[in-house]
Amino acid sequence: MAYEEYRAWIQPEGDAAGEAVEEAAAAVEDAAEAVEGAAAEEPAPVNEAMEGAISRFTDGDISSEDFSYLWTNVGFPVVKAIVLIIAVLIISGWVRKLVLGITRKAKVDETLARFFGNMAKYLVMVLGGLAILSTLGVDTTSFAAVIAAAGFAIGLALSGLLGNFSAGIMLLIFRPFKVGDVVNAGGTTGKVESIELFTTVFDTPDNRRIMVPNSEIFGGTIENITHHPTRRCDIAVGTDYPADIDETRRVLEKVAADVEGGMNDPAPVVYLSELGGSSIDWSVRVWCNAADYWAVRERLTRNVKVALDEANIGIPFPQMDVHIDGGIKQG
Secondary structure (H helix, E strand, O other), X not given: OOHHHHHHHHOOOOOHHHHHXXXXXXXXXHHHHHHHHHHHOOOXXXXXXXXXXXXXXXXXXOOXXXXXXXXXXXHHHHHHHHHHHHHHHHHHHHHHHHHHHHHHHOOOOHHHHHHHHHHHHHXXXXXXXXXXXXXXXXXXXXXXXXHHHHHHHHHHHOHHHHHHHHHHHHHHHHOOOOOOOEEEEOOEEEEEEEEOOOEEEEEOOOOOEXXXXXXXXXXXXXXXXXXXXXXXXXXXXXXXXXXXHHHXXXXXXXXXXXXXXXXXXXXXXXXXXXXXXXXXXXXXXXXXXXHHHHHHHHHHHHHHHHHXXXXXXXXXXXXXXXXXXXXXXXX
């Protein structure tokens, strides 16, 4: 069946819906033909007109129409671009100062505050640059695609650095430690010299400088040794089994109470920990200022040894009793 016969069979004459469909189809066909015709037309010779105006201008034979054409297509876009460049530079500096002021009022770390300020400045400059290129007639779509592709490639190449960077930001925001604290983190124990965006710098007690990636610090256990103003010194000591327990306690309590640098609040504690294999084990606990920890610990250890010697209470070394059943046969 031919198409015309099929259409006549499904669409009786006078069918309004069928006529509307036909009119719509005809309109679509006309629009398609118009688009094809517009695409087939050659673009206006803009370059030729520009070259002609510039040639007449260099020859000194320029009319008011040529001057108006050059101003509209060359002079005004250039002046507008210059004005936009100046405006972008001013606005970017103002945005940087604004972000710095907000972050400093929020008591954000100075390093992080400057980073946020610079990032805001560069963002404004990039957006302004795209706007300036658009003003000059440059298609910025390709630039946006290039920037996105470059950002993706850089992100893949610098994944490790980005991990350290994000960890550094978290350290600066949550502040588990500050500069000057003694910290055990990332397999290093030392005083924090500086907290950077990618690394944290430590100075060890033997005066070595160690830089640890922030991802190793933030991703592990952090022990801030000097976070609190006071610390507790714990001295473990073992005494002979024949020694009197109450007398031993009195000797150790006197040492703990009299040690130089020790605190009375909280009070010192002498704790009987366990009955070991070779000795009766005690723990002497004294509180002190965190800055005096090592000095107090050394004094306490010395005073415990001297006091036990004066009281004739021995500190035994590990011992083992060996029993041989049946005795030793003589050869």
